[in-house]
Amino acid sequence: MSFSSKIFPVDTVKMSDHSEQIVKGGRHLFPLLSKAFAGVKQIGVIGWGSQGPAQAQNLRDSLEGTGIKVKVGLRGGSGSMAEARKAGFSEDNGTLGEMFAVIKESDISLLLISDAAQGELYSKVFEALRPGSTLGLSHGFLIGHLKNVGAKLPANVNVIAVCPKGMGPSVRRLYVQGKEVNGAGINASFAVHQDVDGKATDYALGWSVALGSPYTFQTTLESEYKSDIYGERGILLGAVHGVIESLYRRFVRQGMSREQAFLNSSESITGPISKTISKQGILAVYEGLDDAGKKTFEEAYTATYPAAREVMEEIYDEVASGNEIRGVVLAGERLKKRPMGKIDGTETWKVGADVRKKRGQIPVHPFTAGVYIATMMAQIDVLYAHEHPGSEIANESVIECTDSLNPYMHARGVSYMIDNCSTTARLGARRWAPRFDYNITQQAYVDLDEKKPLDAKLVPAFKTHAVHAVLAACAKLRPTVDIFVE
């Protein structure tokens, strides 16, 4: 994969033993946006879910003074109309309208409606796209769905993607913080899937720069949806939930009080472990432990890795085969009759709410660190085995956790985060969290407790893993900003 831009400077960055081309972002590039979008009079932002509000506002702010209109398109009668109006989009000033009308009149249409809605409405969307216009996606779900049902994209439009590696609220929050710290934001991948007029790459890069991405790396839409849907079922949501439940139960069984069990599992992960990884990399968590802590980490890591890897491989296969996407579409029908319940009423999360209220010093529990990081590394290794780009692996498996999701989980609880993410992610987390919990409890903890021989090669492989250099390279490409979560 390689690309060139007529507008933006493209850097080549060494990532461990390979190099990647990237575009560094920042507000100093905003003057280039009118050139990148030459000929574009209107960008339609379709949908007001997680990405919609963030992208519409970031684009509007970044494009101020260029004369390019950012117009939000929603389903007629959508309850989100009021939300959009609150953010300053309105029918009166021509920046809010019915979605298909907005698509028809836009030069670039960013399709940010839910996956389920994309599955239902794609043929009407395709009909509404003007020949020669551009369809923008922030996620490859639609590509996977079209493959499952044997349908095709229209041939006469550009198809591009910019996929922020963090949820919408983080994309907006860090953009706002970026006014003080230039370059603060959520990294994004971009893909050019169809380029009918030679402008697709610069449209995509301009879109990403305007969103405030600290850096933008290249991928394909297929690689994107595989890593994205896999990642959210894995360490981003499903695995972190399952890992915490398994640790909490183990700690309680071993005699810890319920509050201590929560503190040493959930709080430890979403607090100091995440923060250390974000600022200093994964290895720093291990290196910060004393000798006894290192030994405990190593045992936990070695026992957990195979159990987590087994589930990660299963998830990857389920995503790559189209099963997960097919499952999400099928769930869409069921959800019309039976909405999903919340997960936050169980003991773990009720204790958690109490613990958060009294929050003091939070320890890095070495056993917890070993289990969590083994699961993270298992996710990373499966992506390496399937030859995903280094930036994609680092962002989907580490940076999105530590810089976008875990800070929200730390403020409001893991269960809150899962109950409030996209339907696709939520369905996946509900399916796979318990599988991680059971497999780690049934395999890893049993192996440890029965002192079964473990694979001595795993810890050395962790210490010398290529991902550490990739994360260090990625860290240089963005300023360290703590996301501010209310």
Place this chain on the structure above:
Amino acid sequence: MSFSSKIFPVDTVKMSDHSEQIVKGGRHLFPLLSKAFAGVKQIGVIGWGSQGPAQAQNLRDSLEGTGIKVKVGLRGGSGSMAEARKAGFSEDNGTLGEMFAVIKESDISLLLISDAAQGELYSKVFEALRPGSTLGLSHGFLIGHLKNVGAKLPANVNVIAVCPKGMGPSVRRLYVQGKEVNGAGINASFAVHQDVDGKATDYALGWSVALGSPYTFQTTLESEYKSDIYGERGILLGAVHGVIESLYRRFVRQGMSREQAFLNSSESITGPISKTISKQGILAVYEGLDDAGKKTFEEAYTATYPAAREVMEEIYDEVASGNEIRGVVLAGERLKKRPMGKIDGTETWKVGADVRKKRGQIPVHPFTAGVYIATMMAQIDVLYAHEHPGSEIANESVIECTDSLNPYMHARGVSYMIDNCSTTARLGARRWAPRFDYNITQQAYVDLDEKKPLDAKLVPAFKTHAVHAVLAACAKLRPTVDIFVE
């Protein structure tokens, strides 16, 4: 659906508000077998997994004196050769050979190799079948797999199925017990998928009678694989495991000793609850409770049903869409590198082993009964909604539990049963048990503990459910024999 037989008496049985045609079995019908198999010189039994040993031996015993040879076919160098020889099949007397050679020379080939092996070998199997011969299946997995990959059955052979609604060891065990109690055995469904010579129905019925099926009902291979793969992910294996884990944890949290928690969850289900259902039907469990017990049952039932139903609907969709079958095939590749671990090392099952050793009086715990039966009824209702035959519903959701699997679980543990069932079932149980556990814990128990309003229509619907009459009709068709598990 309807059928007629030139050989066996066909009965019409009233099942609640509909009727089904069935064939009652029994040893008094064995003299009809040579007529049913007229023209058949050899039946090849391919594979020696769960069904292979049972079917090969039952067929051999039932066909004694007819001159029809039952020959076992295995992969060259298979470790099962020795097992088959122990059961009296041997190269020397011409009743054991290489699988493709056996298929080539057989008039009827019963393909009882594992699902994964069927997925790998089906085209070689099809090539080996002589035109005009008969392919027999005991499970519709292959039909689902062919649909997924877009492949076809050969057109010039009969394709029939006889699907015992119990695992192989039960099929053999009850057949042996049937020498004393005529008609003891495992019910079976049959299907005629292709009939090239008009003999397919009687071949299938003869096969089923020879296996010792107390009664044989009609289905289609598609209906069979959907209900079968769904059922084992549901109440037969996955749901019963998840339900027990959730109950055990709840009871311990509420202050029960670990042994009492196991006794009142797992033991209660696999012991007296199963036995009552088997002998007197589902309602009898409820009716056997005192007033306080009935109230507890009703609360547990009402809270659990929606949570269990949600997962049951999800499983049915995943099976019907081909996702589960695709997942099993993908898992086959992974399992070559990473074998599945066992689930029996965790606390629940270790406590269980101790409890079994000291077994005394086992109570019907009313809360446990409510949760378990709600899950069973949710499974039943989803099958009704998808219009499966009444006999199939009753056998896949109730009779197979209480007459085949639960007695084994009661003797050796639920975890033992799961660790020792077919790969397809085991993969499914590992995926779905935790999902049931989490959903019941997160939704049902939280609703109860927070005293949320529950659906008052569920208990009356349970009490007047059509399945009770279906079960009563099925019960009349087989003698009550307790399966003897060593």
